[in-house]
Amino acid sequence: MSNPAIVVENVRKKFWRGQRHASLRDAVASWFGMGGKRSAQSKLQSAEFWALDGLCFNVEPGEAFGIIGPNGAGKSTTLKLLAGIMRPTEGTVSIRGRVSALIEVGAGFHPDLTGRENVYLNASILGMPRSEARRKFDEIVDFAGIRDFLDTPVKRYSSGMYARLGFAVAAHVDPEVLLVDEVLSVGDRVFRAKCMDKMRTFLKKGVAIVFVSHDLSAVSTFCDRAMVLAAGKTVYAGQGGQAVAHYHEACAERWLLPAAKARPLATVDRVRSFKADGTVCRAFRPCEPARIEFDVRFNMDMAHPSFGLTLLRAGDRLCIFETSSTRMGCECPPATVGAVRRVRYQVRLNVPPGEYCVGYHVRDRDELRYAAICDDAARFMVLGEPVSGGMVDLSAHASVAAVENAEAEPAAASA
């Protein structure tokens, strides 16, 4: 397509660590636009850093674009640039159409005003004319589901009600570009489903959505494309599910495996799948028994090792199965440096045909940090007629028969 709603080109954003001005002299200098300590050029002063570095992406109308990444990666900064709250230090951000930002729902709420008053106030903050707000008022209130509390000051609202009302107003603005930043996490499941539905309606209308969330399954199911940010740089951009996989790596690099580059704490190899008769096999029939094995070599002492297994559907990286030796109640003796363990899982592949990824993790059961983790160490296929979909094969049998005189039968379900 040639007419994107959002074009971000080579955007860099410089931030300044610490206090703004060290001395009155700097302050006075900067007041007269002489720069002071802050340089406008692309060089970095000692206390500066690039919050975003070389960001490029497009979003088409009717497309949902996800941004994921660990904390401090620059996701919210990106949204603020898109919303026009900040300017890039270098590069350009181009936006076509009316932007609505759900960066923080209810940002414009005043705690002392009632729900009703806040609806009008927030609508106007989000750029909705009062006449339109009046027309949509009932719709907004019904969407939020707070009709009974309309005349209660919002300071007495629960955080869920607050968020619901905030989202309800923002969702009725009719934007052409919608920026959503981790706002649905406070709502309950029903409300989240409602919001997702609303956003899908927006997509159908041709709204471009930029979606920032830590809810990875929401990103992989909702977003057509996604981008992984880490420390201001794009680590990966592409299909939503793939991005989620890269997100795990970006996170693991920063937090879970800090020493991974120097020397791994444990190395895993010989990740293989076997048929029931013990032969190595990478293609199975549905519901066939199989064995999955891998070898772990420890480069550290571990008191309570725990070995995890994950199976992902290769197409969309959906996790279809995961467990660990600890959860299965399997006793694992302590490991010392140089010890090697062979981990074996017996499984029955009750899954529909397709390609699957085998993943593993190794960690002490009392610690969060992984010694080794990978979600795509080996792959196998399940071959056969695609008679079912979804995640599991329930060995279903189907039959259809005609029913005579249906009314005469006692209706057990409605009794």
Next chain:
Amino acid sequence: MTTISSRGAETTRDLAGRVSTLCRYRELMWMLAWRDIRVRYKHSILGAAWAVVPPMAMMLIFTFVFGQVVQVDRQKLTGDLTLPYQLFAFSGLVPWMFFANGLTGAIGSLVANRQLVTKIYFPREVFPLSAIISAFIDFLIAMVVLLILTACLHFLPNGWSYHFKWTILLLPVVVGVQVIFMCGVGLLGSMANLFYRDVGFLFRSIIQLWMFVTCVVYQLEATAGWKRVVIQLNPMTPIIRAYRDCLLFGRSPFDTAFVSAIAVSITVMLAGWWWFRRREFEFAESI
């Protein structure tokens, strides 16, 4: 298509574009002003009467101080013995309170709305301007009381020798000049306060002093020497005088001093606005 680069969005760079953008947001300005007023009087018994009580109280204080405590010469203080000092003081205090409250609100407005400044984009002028509007509503209420008082004295026997004249129709012009001046100072002050909170603290002291270098509770002729020059240089002096000229004395307010106050007000407003727009993009980062 809006393009935002390090130099800012194209559409906001020219003045005409900016004015039309602000016009689109005028409803929001009113909403924010309405919010301020709602919140201000929500938990009070007297409610909107609080728009009138403070200038009234100040008027009584000064009447007491100048009349009973220090016994200042009335002729010198107001230039007219037939004019009750209460009315003289009130007619100066009402626009002055608008000035002081409007600016105090405007200067704190960006910081007070930090939530909105950092989360949602719209022209930031909206904040100081809406603070001025909310003070303006109070001013209108107090102004009605002032007009009623003036009218009452008008009908008192053997009292006051002045009458409502056509000059009262010039009041909106005077109010307009004051609002323009306030917008200029408010834009500059709110921005300065965002970068350095000192400005807000300093302003609270300055506004006290400013009242006494403006002819709010005494007339310009009561002062002398270099102090009088200072007072004359202050644009608020001719503005407050213009209120009295229109309302009480039936004179045209357009003397040299008032005309130059108009010029100063417009200059301050344009300079303040220009500077505000230049620094606006830093607000969200610096607040």
